[in-house]
Amino acid sequence: MNKVILKNDKFKKTRGGNSRLLNISCQKCGDAICLYQKDGPGALRRMYLDRISEPNVSISQKDLSCSKGHLIGIKTIYEKEDRPAFRLFVDSVSKKIVKP
Numbered sequence: 863m864n865k866v867i868l869k870n871d872k873f874k875k876t877r878g879g880n881s882r883l884l885n886i887s888c889q890k891c892g893d894a895i896c897l898y899q900k901d902g903p904g905a906l907r908r909m910y911l912d913r914i915s916e917p918n919v920s921i922s923q924k925d926l927s928c929s930k931g932h933l934i935g936i937k938t939i940y941e942k943e944d945r946p947a948f949r950l951f952v953d954s955v956s957k958k959i960v961k962p
């Protein structure tokens with residue numbers, strides 16, 4: 863888990879250059895979903911595919927669900943950046959900071 867290297871690119875710079883590595887799990891059952899690099903401040907409303915690492919579930923489908931089938935989010939394209947992401951449902955995931 864500690865070998866995950868935070869990405870440093872234009873997307874990160876756009877958001878102020880501050881990133882944290884989060885451990886994302888299902889809010890309902892606590893099942894691990896993935897590690898996620900959150901760039902910049904603010905709430906986690908979508909997860910960009912290029913920021914997801916070590917996924918425990920399939921991220922190639924239209925829906926993102928935990929391994930027990932709870933729906934977490936829906937795939938979308940963030941048009942401003944033409945960047946695929948999962949739009950997260952409110953209160954669908956728990957976040958734990960792995961790396962500040």
Ligand SMILES: [Zn+2]
Pocket residue numbers: 888889890891892893928929930931932
């Ligand atoms: Zn779940």
